[in-house]
Amino acid sequence: MADDLLTYLAPATIVTWHRPCTRFELDQPAWRLLVERMAEADWSLLGLWADVDWIHMALRDEVEGGVAVASVPVIDGRYPAVSPVRPGAIRLERVIRDLWGHEADGAVDTRPWLDHGRWPDRRPLSPHPVATPPDAPTAEAYAFLPATGDGLHQVPVGPIHAGIIEPGHFRFTANGETVVRLEARLGWLHKGIESLMQGLAPADAARLACRISGDSAVAHALAFARAAEAAADIRPPPRADWLRAVMAELERIANHLGDIGAICNDVAYAFMSAECGVLRERCLRAAAACFGHRLMFDRIVPGGVAGDIDADQVGVLRRLVHGIRPAFRKLIDVYDNQASLADRLVGTGTVRPELVHRFAAGGFVGRASLRAVDARKAAPYPPYDKLDWPIPLFGEGDVNARVWVRIREVEASLDLIDALLDGLPGGPIAVAMPARAGEGLALVEGFRGEIMTWVRLDAAGRVGRCHPRDPSWFQWPLLEAAIEGNIIADFPVCNKSFNCSYAGVDL
Amino acid sequence: MSQWPITLRRLFAPSLTEGAPPADPAGMAQLAAAVDSAARRRLGRSLALRAVDAGSCNGCELELHALANAFHDLERLGLKFVASPRHADVLLVTGPVTTNMREALHRAIEATPDPKWVVAVGDCAAGTGVFAGAYGVAGPLSSFTQVDLVIPGCPPTPVQLLAGLRCLLEPG
Numbered sequence: 001m002a003d004d005l006l007t008y009l010a011p012a013t014i015v016t017w018h019r020p021c022t023r024f025e026l027d028q029p030a031w032r033l034l035v036e037r038m039a040e041a042d043w044s045l046l047g048l049w050a051d052v053d054w055i056h057m058a059l060r061d062e063v064e065g066g067v068a069v070a071s072v073p074v075i076d077g078r079y080p081a082v083s084p085v086r087p088g089a090i091r092l093e094r095v096i097r098d099l100w101g102h103e104a105d106g107a108v109d110t111r112p113w114l115d116h117g118r119w120p121d122r123r124p125l126s127p128h129p130v131a132t133p134p135d136a137p138t139a140e141a142y143a144f145l146p147a148t149g150d151g152l153h154q155v156p157v158g159p160i161h162a163g164i165i166e167p168g169h170f171r172f173t174a175n176g177e178t179v180v181r182l183e184a185r186l187g188w189l190h191k192g193i194e195s196l197m198q199g200l201a202p203a204d205a206a207r208l209a210c211r212i213s214g215d216s217a218v219a220h221a222l223a224f225a226r227a228a229e230a231a232a233d234i235r236p237p238p239r240a241d242w243l244r245a246v247m248a249e250l251e252r253i254a255n256h257l258g259d260i261g262a263i264c265n266d267v268a269y270a271f272m273s274a275e276c277g278v279l280r281e282r283c284l285r286a287a288a289a290c291f292g293h294r295l296m297f298d299r300i301v302p303g304g305v306a307g308d309i310d311a312d313q314v315g316v317l318r319r320l321v322h323g324i325r326p327a328f329r330k331l332i333d334v335y336d337n338q339a340s341l342a343d344r345l346v347g348t349g350t351v352r353p354e355l356v357h358r359f360a361a362g363g364f365v366g367r368a369s370l371r372a373v374d375a376r377k378a379a380p381y382p383p384y385d386k387l388d389w390p391i392p393l394f395g396e397g398d399v400n401a402r403v404w405v406r407i408r409e410v411e412a413s414l415d416l417i418d419a420l421l422d423g424l425p426g427g428p429i430a431v432a433m434p435a436r437a438g439e440g441l442a443l444v445e446g447f448r449g450e451i452m453t454w455v456r457l458d459a460a461g462r463v464g465r466c467h468p469r470d471p472s473w474f475q476w477p478l479l480e481a482a483i484e485g486n487i488i489a490d491f492p493v494c495n496k497s498f499n500c501s502y503a504g505v506d507l
Numbered sequence: 508m509s510q511w512p513i514t515l516r517r518l519f520a521p522s523l524t525e526g527a528p529p530a531d532p533a534g535m536a537q538l539a540a541a542v543d544s545a546a547r548r549r550l551g552r553s554l555a556l557r558a559v560d561a562g563s564c565n566g567c568e569l570e571l572h573a574l575a576n577a578f579h580d581l582e583r584l585g586l587k588f589v590a591s592p593r594h595a596d597v598l599l600v601t602g603p604v605t606t607n608m609r610e611a612l613h614r615a616i617e618a619t620p621d622p623k624w625v626v627a628v629g630d631c632a633a634g635t636g637v638f639a640g641a642y643g644v645a646g647p648l649s650s651f652t653q654v655d656l657v658i659p660g661c662p663p664t665p666v667q668l669l670a671g672l673r674c675l676l677e678p679g
């Protein structure tokens with residue numbers, strides 16, 4: 001029991017071209033032992049993805065903090081499953097099967113996930129795709145988990161929902177108004193981003209990374225850039241690191257403001273939505289004025305950033321921060337004293353800390369249920385290694401707690417932008433990406449939580465394989481738990497309080 | 508604190524809402540070509556919009572949401588978002604149309620009563636944007652249905668969206 005993750009993996013073969021953490025190659029028996037060991041060890045699953053004939057798994061030792069990637073060869077199309085010990089792996093194994101055809105031995109759930117039976121080819125990422133048979137079961141034929149009992153009825157919702165929202169199907173089993181079970185069926189937005197990225201120069205693949213989930217354009221582009229830079233073994237100049245962080249914090253503030261307003265709006269408190277909408281719009285306008293795009297698309301490029309800011313633009317950001325701070329404080333005062341909001345949001349959509357821990361869910365979902373992991377602190381990347389700020393932590397796990405995490409994070413990010421502008425170093429804003437082979441893994445804190453992106457560059461410096469893992473992978477399953485015992489009418493507000501990305505997991 | 512001090516101050520402060528941009532001339536030309544003027548008259552000057560995400564990255568949705576904020580205030584123009592395609596005059600489609608969403612999109616278009624307009628919002632719906640050539644993409648939208656108006660951009664800004672949507676309100 002004494003071993004930490006890195007000590008445990010030490011006897012395995014080390015892959016020397018993987019950065020910054022170590023990648024270990026295991027044979028299938030050793031991988032089986034690792035999975036067995038994971039049943040007891042506090043090693044959280046950061047990602048599980050496939051390559052042509054390998055399965056890779058990123059883990060973090062929650063006690064010691066070490067991060068490592070373990071890899072196992074796929075033999076005869078099979079590898080030992082991880083889902084029996086990590087429920088967060090269930091959908092990832094289903095995706096690996098849908099995209100590559102690799103079967104997980106002992107998998108908890110073998111139903112398809114992204115493959116709705118509509119693509120021209122099955123296992124589209126494998127070197128040997130097969131044509132989808134014309135009679136393949138489509139999404140309608142999907143076997144939802146059964147729920148039986150007196151007076152139960154099903155309510156199917158989606159993929160198209162009321163409102164301006166991404167598509168997904170939700171199957172509620174209800175007893176009267178009360179939800180007994182919710183099962184989500186996603187994959188509607190699957191375009192095939194991972195396959196599009198293959199063979200592209202990192203600068204071109206970065207444009208796709210930006211559009212994995214538009215609300216996290218900065219965070220995903222940053223994760224991709226950092227992974228590609230690690231693979232090529234280069235560092236961006238310090239000024240680029242600091243400008244990237246300014247953008248990342250601005251994105252976080254804008255999204256949190258939007259969410260706080262939308263959550264209140266879902267319980268008919270339009271005032272908050274209107275006021276937060278004004279503050280959010282001010283953020284987007286400042287982003288356009290300083291970085292040339294309201295959502296800061298294509299501003300982060302492998303090697304640095306696409307543009308610099310001058311003294312006037314620093315002034316725009318300063319005024320933004322100093323304008324939002326007092327206005328936001330007043331709104332929080334209103335939020336805190338509105339009995340009708342408390343009545344609807346306190347105790348609604350509760351997730352227990354144990355469950356959050358089992359799925360290693362991050363962001364506001366984790367931090368509202370006592371899981372403090374924040375990629376900016378867990379393995380600090382520049383410039384966060386030079387900054388300090390509080391990480392909010394709540395234990396109630398309800399909608400209200402998720403709002404409070406966002407509130408505290410807006411406040412912290414406003415202060416961070418001030419600190420970033422104070423410390424902004426001079427110098428160049430980008431370096432060229434060399435044509436060099438390698439593998440890199442990056443962990444970046446987006447507004448939803450920790451993004452993990454893995455990149456393999458080939459000898460020409462092009463993307464051989466890229467896997468971006470959105471934080472929503474480990475949050476979506478918890479939404480199903482959060483809604484249990486709540487009324488169907490509260491689903492929108494629970495869903496909004498999670499605000500999981502559909503595009504980010506469908507890819 | 509209650510909301511009233513803030514609301515009161517808003518009442519006496521200058522309005523945040525900005526003048527709406529004029530109708531985009533390129534959009535006017537497209538509409539004139541796509542829809543006969545009788546249908547345009549019937550649709551009138553107050554329109555119900557329904558957004559359908561057919562594979563977007565969600566960037567376009569963020570800017571559609573921004574149309575409702577105090578700066579843009581879409582509803583003053585007589586345009587409002589409705590919850591069902593059955594109540595809609597206009598379908599705003601975003602995304603390159605994924606293979607997995609094609610049927611749902613088709614059903615939404617069918618469910619929208621005639622006369623209706625289909626608007627492609629963003630570069631993805633206009634063509635297939637950065638997702639061109641992906642195996643999961645069945646688009647572009649124009650290969651399945653008549654597209655009456657295109658509002659390009661990645662994503663289009665709220666001002667570009669307003670300028671495009673205003674075309675729908677101009678007499679044909």
Ligand code: SF4
Binds near residue numbers: 566632662
């Ligand atoms: S046009 Fe741009 S913002 Fe809109 S869905 Fe496509 S990639 Fe996203």
